[in-house]
Amino acid sequence: MDSLRLQPPLLLSVGVQQRDHCLPSFCSIQQNTKRQTSLSNQRIKRRPTVIRCQKFSGWKYSYPEISHRSINTSSNASMQALQPEPKANDSAIMSMSKPISTSLNAFYRFSRPHTVIGTALSIFSVSLLAVESLPDISPLFLTGLLEAVVSALFMNIYIVGLNQLSDIDIDKVNKPTLPLASGEYSPAVRVAIASTFAAMSFGVGFVVGSMHLLWALFVSFVLGTAYSINLPYFRWKRSAIVSALCIVAVRAMIVQLAFFLHIQTFIFRRLVAFSRPLIFATAFMTFFSVVIALFKDIPDIEGDPIFGILSFSVRLGQKKVFWICVGLLEMAYVVAMSIGASSSYSWCCCPCNPSCNPMEACTIS
Numbered sequence: 001m002d003s004l005r006l007q008p009p010l011l012l013s014v015g016v017q018q019r020d021h022c023l024p025s026f027c028s029i030q031q032n033t034k035r036q037t038s039l040s041n042q043r044i045k046r047r048p049t050v051i052r053c054q055k056f057s058g059w060k061y062s063y064p065e066i067s068h069r070s071i072n073t074s075s076n077a078s079m080q081a082l083q084p085e086p087k088a089n090d091s092a093i094m095s096m097s098k099p100i101s102t103s104l105n106a107f108y109r110f111s112r113p114h115t116v117i118g119t120a121l122s123i124f125s126v127s128l129l130a131v132e133s134l135p136d137i138s139p140l141f142l143t144g145l146l147e148a149v150v151s152a153l154f155m156n157i158y159i160v161g162l163n164q165l166s167d168i169d170i171d172k173v174n175k176p177t178l179p180l181a182s183g184e185y186s187p188a189v190r191v192a193i194a195s196t197f198a199a200m201s202f203g204v205g206f207v208v209g210s211m212h213l214l215w216a217l218f219v220s221f222v223l224g225t226a227y228s229i230n231l232p233y234f235r236w237k238r239s240a241i242v243s244a245l246c247i248v249a250v251r252a253m254i255v256q257l258a259f260f261l262h263i264q265t266f267i268f269r270r271l272v273a274f275s276r277p278l279i280f281a282t283a284f285m286t287f288f289s290v291v292i293a294l295f296k297d298i299p300d301i302e303g304d305p306i307f308g309i310l311s312f313s314v315r316l317g318q319k320k321v322f323w324i325c326v327g328l329l330e331m332a333y334v335v336a337m338s339i340g341a342s343s344s345y346s347w348c349c350c351p352c353n354p355s356c357n358p359m360e361a362c363t364i365s
């Protein structure tokens with residue numbers, strides 16, 4: 001199977017047979033009287049099962065080919081025979097929706113959704129820390145928040161896109177289902193997507209005109225580029241410490257401080273004042289970002305050393321790094337809970353209580 005793994009064309013030629021062979025019994029096409037209902041259920045279950053089988057048997061290069069081919073197998077053909085004939089209109093819609101859903105699926109994987117979700121939640125929560133009273137939650141605030149999230153998500157997609165562009169060979173070993181590693185995007189499309197998202201991010205930043213927002217985008221752009229790009233003096237991801245510092249700088253410092261200041265000064269037109277909750281959130285996110293930096297390399301110990309990436313997982317071993325991360329998270333949560341429990345800053349400072357202004361009560365000036 002290992003020899004198959006590095007030869008996608010060979011894999012394709014045997015793909016159908018192998019796949020059917022590895023399907024558990026409930027996936028097989030049953031020739032029984034309840035055929036129609038059981039077949040439609042299989043359609044829904046089929047894709048994840050195939051992917052699981054791929055992983056199990058190490059078919060690392062075959063993701064897109066197999067998922068496309070599954071539509072054309074003889075068993076699927078017999079399924080189609082059982083469906084009512086699609087009308088001309090239906091089949092046109094079906095043939096259009098397949099490429100659309102395939103492209104959406106590829107873009108979803110390309111965008112690294114776990115990072116996008118993290119960015120959106122971070123910006124949303126730190127923006128709420130700038131809210132001092134309920135009337136602050138106005139259309140003006142919501143628009144400012146939306147602009148901040150959209151521009152940051154565009155930059156996020158640029159950063160992870162450039163990372164995949166620079167890591168095509170590593171990802172063929174570590175993460176072969178990513179659309180660049182699996183060859184779903186042509187070289188021109190890859191570069192176009194990444195640069196368009198960087199341009200759109202700065203475009204939104206310039207249109208909004210907030211200095212803190214523009215700084216946040218610019219510093220993230222520089223660090224995200226320096227982290228991945230394969231040019232002399234760059235590709236900082238080669239150093240475990242520098243790459244962790246990049247992630248801490250963006251996730252813990254830029255996202256927390258710059259986006260808070262964007263809302264506080266640009267949207268609310270207030271003076272700069274760092275509140276205790278903001279300092280607390282920044283300290284917590286510093287721990288959390290170290291954990292992100294360590295954790296994200298745990299699955300990559302196969303490909304990273306081949307390409308000179310000596311991550312902590314490669315140096316210390318996956319188990320050790322895993323438990324270090326668990327320890328760091330436990331420490332962060334215990335410290336956070338203790339600070340919360342012993343703090344004089346209580347719920348009375350919530351923005352819904354008009355008698356208490358959290359910024360006055362808690363500002364560190």
Ligand SMILES: CC(C)=CCC/C(C)=C/CC/C(C)=C/CC/C(C)=C/COP(=O)(O)OP(=O)(O)O
Pocket residue numbers: 115119151152153155156159160163167174175216217220223224227228237246247250251254255296297300
């Ligand atoms: C625009 C703003 C404010 C936020 C963007 C949010 C992001 C993406 C923050 C991360 C900052 C940064 C410098 C990230 C570089 C990290 C990166 C691209 C890591 C990918 O790590 P690899 O190990 O190379 O990738 P895989 O996960 O694909 O293996």
Ligand SMILES: O=C(O)Cc1cc(O)ccc1O
Pocket residue numbers: 112115159160163247251292296
């Ligand atoms: O977003 C981050 O904080 C780090 C990160 C992790 C990952 O697995 C892929 C991309 C990426 O930017």
